[in-house]
Amino acid sequence: MVKAVVAGAAGGIGQPLSLLLKTCPLITELALYDVVNSLGVAADLSHISTPAKVTGYLPPDDGGKKAMKDADIIVIPAGIPRKPGMTRDDLFNINAGIVKGLIEIIAEVAPKAYILIISNPVNSTVPIAAEVLKAKGVFNAQRLFGVTTLDIVRAETFIAEASGNKSVQSINIPVIGGHSGETIVPLFSQAKPSFSVDDEKLAALVNRVQFGGDEVVKAKDGAGSATLSMAYAGFRFAEKVLRAMNGEKGIVEPSFVYLQGVPGGEEIYKATGCDFFSVPIELGTNGAEKALNPLTNLTDKEQTLLKACTEALGGHIKKGVTFANSAPPQK
């Protein structure tokens, strides 16, 4: 029996993500929570002929607690998205409180759940979640993930386009660091299969992965940010976590984790000075079982990107930690 929850299920990401989760045979119960419209989304999805039993919850009558009670995996795309001209950090003032409130509920009713955070700014919302869980005495770093899969999905797509590789799904590329602008570090030198483009094209590819989110925000012109590609990416990561929980071996995907709480993370922490960092993670029945060190054999250009990443990321992490420890409990 596997209970999955989507918090923010009626939103632009939440709806297609819930649809994809409804198609996953590994899930037996799918609880959809939102502050609006979740009952309608649940009724709609409940007619699909797949095993997961779908239920919807709104805040009244402790709906959040009921939705998340005893969940095995909770995916969080709750919060406002960007409009043109905004940075992800501009979302902090609203989304920090939303994530804090949801994690407070999870700490109480589902302390063992795997938590996958999509809400931006991921570089700060994941540290907020960790601090709240620590304060409640239920933090398990191996079960808290910032979802950075969309950066990997973009890198795979853009390499396939640039190199003319027709089998995009065979491409593997680590993207490390954080999830905003210069904190996103694609390691094209470690792409499999390897590929080569001239320096100018490589710089353009790096820039496109780092600022791919802006491309969508601009095209949507005030109607939000990436939702469909994010739902795909969120499902891809959630499904890998579920398959690993189910005993499948050898599953690796980068994710933004608390390095010092994941085996193998300590040496990456020492090298970067960042408590939280996205690196390839080996997933298993205990969640993040091993952080794989991608920092050996970086090219000079990648070293420069890494330096810019760690300089900015440290501040984002600190902002989240400070907020978590100073804001009052959310309602």
Ligand SMILES: NC(=O)C1=CN([C@@H]2O[C@H](COP(=O)(O)OP(=O)(O)OC[C@H]3O[C@@H](n4cnc5c(N)ncnc54)[C@H](O)[C@@H]3O)[C@@H](O)[C@H]2O)C=CC1
């Ligand atoms: N990690 C990543 O790679 C990506 C992250 N995002 C982020 O995901 C978040 C959601 O984006 P969209 O779905 O486009 O936004 P949206 O506005 O369409 O949906 C957000 C949903 O969250 C709900 N919500 C707000 N407060 C809530 C609470 N306390 N509890 C439960 N639900 C609540 C809203 O009612 C809404 O239905 C944004 O912060 C966005 O920046 C977006 C794309 C990629």
Ligand SMILES: O=C([O-])CC(=O)C(=O)O
């Ligand atoms: O750009 C945004 O605000 C949404 C996001 O995180 C992405 O698309 O990578």
